Amino acid sequence: MADHKTNKDQRYDRQLRLWGDHGQEALENAHVCLVNAAASGTEILKNLVLPGIGAFTIVDGHRVSGEDVGNNFFLSSDSVGKNRAQATTELLQELNTDVSGNFVEENPDRLLDNDPEFFHRFSLVIAVQLEESTCLRLGSVLWNAAVPFLVCRTYGLVGYMRLVVREHTVVESHPDNALEDLRLDQPFPELTNHITSYDLDNMEKKDHSHTPWVIIVAKYLQKWCREHDFQLPRNYKEKEAFRQLLREGIRKNENGTPEEEENFDEAIKNVNTALNPSKVCVSVEDLFNAEQCENITSQSPAFWVMVRAVRDFVQAEGRGSLPVRGTIPDMIADSDKFISLQNVYRERALQDAAAVSRHVESHLQAVGKVCIWGTLHMWNAAFLRVVHCRALVEEYGVDTVHKDEITSCMDNPDSEMVLYLMLRSVDCFYQQHSRYPGVYNYQVEDDIVRLKLCVHSLLQEYGLTVNVKDDYVHEFCRYGAAEPHTVAAFMGGAAAQEAIKLITHQFVPFNNTFIYNAMAQTSATFQL
């Protein structure tokens, strides 16, 4: 049996350890569109081509200028005058021959005029350095076609990202600090039987000190419950008393001094973990209450059929609890005791998963569909998530703007929110003057006045009573719509990772506006 890996396995080894083979497969089936091959865009694509997305298509009508070559790694000195989509595709393509690179020498506005359905074929569309009007048009087309849209911008020392997606389902969120699923507050029958099989008082010394802490806690919880009216320790005082009970369980030697029993130390340390209530977390409850879960049809995506099946399970076999996760943390114990305990959880998890599958099957039969498992390789009920990032038209609408969010952030006039307001203001400026402020030195001073007017009219239009300091108006004129490479590189990394999350349905994307302040090296996420 050859375990030597294929070249692709070797090449992608370091990332496969993060999103697995199924995540990689999703990447390799993706086709991403980039609108505008400015430095921010090519940096994003670099970070998607390297890990092996299936294909990319760049849409750009610009001709390469000397300025472009200065800040874009994927243009060389002989690119000047060429179409920018074409020139950058060449140098991006050669990063990874597994990836298929394409380009369209066209202005996105023209494409929107003549063939808006062009954009329907993509897994994701990313637009960088795009004027507001075109961005809104494109946003509308993509929203109606349910194609995720990621807007990214580098403006001087400010980075901006906006995710627009009707409904994004996360099958594996991989939380950093997930609570263990031990069920000690409501042990399932097989767990209870397993615990009962232990007789702590009459065990040999070696066995006693190599019994998993989970068993120890379970045993002593039984004792506690008998003496406390079947109530688990609820508050700090009771938990301390419970810890003391455990402490007293440590075997003593002939002189009466406690032996060293590290498993008991672990038990005492883990009392809080052990007493975490086994309930359905809020984010999953929200999924259960969603309309898409309630109404399963033949159009329902696999994710929602799964959620419904889990809800059915919770209401039936689960008796109010989610399917058992089946994994336990490592703990001091001899191999046999640990493995047999682990197997109790694992087997229960398999049974629960089978019950969920049966619910899935019955729904599919009811709506006349066959198989859905292809898209749901690994799932963990507690880690399912859904993210909704509302349409641009709502963010921009006078009646639907998130006024409160903006105003409360601006209680701190140096909040990153002011940078968002400035970006909206320079877009107003562009609308009025067909250029951005301060591009040439001689414009800077006069543009400060003009930009300030744009700020005021923006705030007035939306009824925002906030104070935008003059310093920020000055600063944004200073930027002259520059795109310094290092800020573009930062945004390239940030945006690419969000794109990967969208494509693989693993890890949770941001919702929905991210601002990076490269001056202060701070960032913030807003829901706008």
Add this chain to the structure above:
Amino acid sequence: MALDVGSSGDWDGRWRHVQKFLERSGPFTHPDFEPSEETLQFLLETCKILVIGAGGLGCELLKNLALSGFRHIHVVDMDTIDVSNLNRQFLFRSKDVGHPKAEVAADFINSRVPGCHVVPHFKKIQEFDESFYRQFHIIVCGLDSIIARRWMNGMLLSLLVYDDGVLDPSSIIPLIDGGTEGFKGNARVILPGMTACIDCTLELYPPQINFPMCTIASMPRLPEHCIEYARILQWPKEKPFGDGVALDGDNPEHIHWVFQKSLERAAEFNIIGVTYRLTQGVVKRIIPAVASTNAVIAGTVPSRENTALFAYVPLNNYLVFNDVDGLYTYTFEAERKENCSACSQVPQKLQFPPSAKLQEVLEYLTENASLQMKSPAITATLEGKNKTLYLQTVASIEEKTRPNLCKTLKELGLADGQELAVADVTTPQTVLFKLNFTS
């Protein structure tokens, strides 16, 4: 169409994106900044930067620096290119596998960015001395080892000049250090002698996970335990590829052997989960890595450089980043440690009873969270002569000095208040300790 390249090698508009920041004043620039056309010239012609590491971070750093106007860049890396680098180290291609990273990276940048002159060094950082490091205005690290970082830190501290106890600012070379792991990363600015150094915050680095030997030897529970059993116990015993042949994590045949043995061990204890990928990960201590995190961290560095170049003491000198769930950044001021063994110039103390064995001192040096030495060599002046009490790194000396480990400090002739000099891979300079006897 060929660019009209002027006599400086630049074309029209090349540096326009950068110039706006160097030539225009702004309300948020720090107090010492004067906009001028000369700053760009300084970057292009005079400023000398050293990049340490040409891997995931290094490639990104070289690109960012080159496109920001830095032309005189040196890069040091002792490694050659591996296939598993190609998913993120974008200056390398399949045909480059086996070649030195520093050299291939330099060639790529020099040809893609005209006028940029990257000088490669296919060497270990320890192969250079003060005269090499002194020539740089700034040093940026994209290293994958804490030991190397500490060594670099120590080197820059050794360059500091004090006039009558006052630090001469022109002897400070700012150090910008970045690191990434999966979806997490950090970047920090260190002004040696002024701000927190690497050793000041040693506790921020989580200790490496080593499973207890008794678990590995007799009570395995996880697939990792089975793999460590094969690596640590079976390999030295069975010497499957010959006497003295060390386990090489890059040799597929070696990994295959460990994998098979791990499977056997796992089967014995009914442990599931041993895979080839896990085996390789455990043996090589592989850290998962992607292009995007490196891009983000490297992207923060040049801003920090601008801060450091103008010798402006940053308030928030340490940035952390995590994009597992949304995106999260946080910056804070890492504080100097009053008695830091590297930068405080406060003599380090060792408190032991005279009856303590030298072994205990050795353990303290390696296990203490603030010291974390790897293989310290201890010398003392006895009867006017320099005597090596214990040294591990040379086999013959190790053998000769090993009996000293069982001797007490008193037996070794050490006195209260005596100075012990300790050398270690974590620092280019010897650390002096003062021995205080406790009763």
